[in-house]
Amino acid sequence: MAIDEEHPVYGPFFGVMGAAAAIIFSSLGAAYGTAKSGTGIAAMSVMRPELIMKSIIPVVMAGIIAIYGLVIAVLIAGGIEQPTNYPLYKGFVHLGAGLAVGFSGLAAGFAIGIVGDAGVRGTAQQPRLFVGMILILIFAEVLGLYGLIVAIYLYTK
Amino acid sequence: MIETTPYSLFKTVFIYCAIILFAPITTFFALKYFFFEGLLGTGSLSSNVWSAVMAVVVLHIALGLFIYKAYFEGGKTKPDEKVD
Numbered sequence: 001m002a003i004d005e006e007h008p009v010y011g012p013f014f015g016v017m018g019a020a021a022a023i024i025f026s027s028l029g030a031a032y033g034t035a036k037s038g039t040g041i042a043a044m045s046v047m048r049p050e051l052i053m054k055s056i057i058p059v060v061m062a063g064i065i066a067i068y069g070l071v072i073a074v075l076i077a078g079g080i081e082q083p084t085n086y087p088l089y090k091g092f093v094h095l096g097a098g099l100a101v102g103f104s105g106l107a108a109g110f111a112i113g114i115v116g117d118a119g120v121r122g123t124a125q126q127p128r129l130f131v132g133m134i135l136i137l138i139f140a141e142v143l144g145l146y147g148l149i150v151a152i153y154l155y156t157k
Numbered sequence: 158m159i160e161t162t163p164y165s166l167f168k169t170v171f172i173y174c175a176i177i178l179f180a181p182i183t184t185f186f187a188l189k190y191f192f193f194e195g196l197l198g199t200g201s202l203s204s205n206v207w208s209a210v211m212a213v214v215v216l217h218i219a220l221g222l223f224i225y226k227a228y229f230e231g232g233k234t235k236p237d238e239k240v241d
Binding site for chain 2: 054078
């Protein structure tokens with residue numbers, strides 16, 4: 001197959017940008033979530049160090065957001081080929097998949113960071129808040145999962 | 158009730174975090190190369206997608222285990238004895 005209108009030389013550019021966007025934006029969200037809830041943990045642990053195990057949960061959940069991005073970035077990177085075998089359509093689909101998981105991860109990471117910070121500080125004073133914090137964190141986490149589902153669905157087009 | 162020392166706490170958190178970080182990656186590549194492409198001979202696209210789905214499922218199982226452990230066993234240490 002040769003370079004033509006449907007297989008332009010810049011076709012893979014979109015796919016590469018999709019893979020990069022997936023991991024960059026999910027990592028941004030995960031980094032914000034880790035840092036924001038990390039300050040909460042550091043402030044809380046001074047008085048209640050026995051709660052560290054419980055308060056690590058927002059950090060772990062923020063890390064999972066980055067794994068979502070990693071999964072999609074690896075999938076897209078595995079699908080990128082030479083321009084002659086890579087139609088422009090596939091590039092667009094890969095770009096869409098990467099942006100879907102990337103920006104959902106960014107949003108979910110922001111939510112996890114803010115909820116984790118306030119939740120961890122609150123749990124130190126009222127331990128019954130823990131269940132509520134976990135529930136809110138799970139609802140923040142599924143925002144990233146929705147992006148992952150849409151991205152996988154787009155990738156299989 | 159088991160006394161929680163800083164070392165045992167670190168060990169627990171470290172083991173769970175290692176599982177959460179490495180289990181999905183191992184699952185993805187092991188399923189893709191040995192199970193789907195090796196054993197079943199599935200195509201590249203579908204084996205990729207199913208490996209990714211299974212990796213995410215394994216990830217959530219590991220996260221659920223961690224939350225379970227933290228909920229039922231975390232923070233059970235006695236507060237330090239008050240010293241006058």
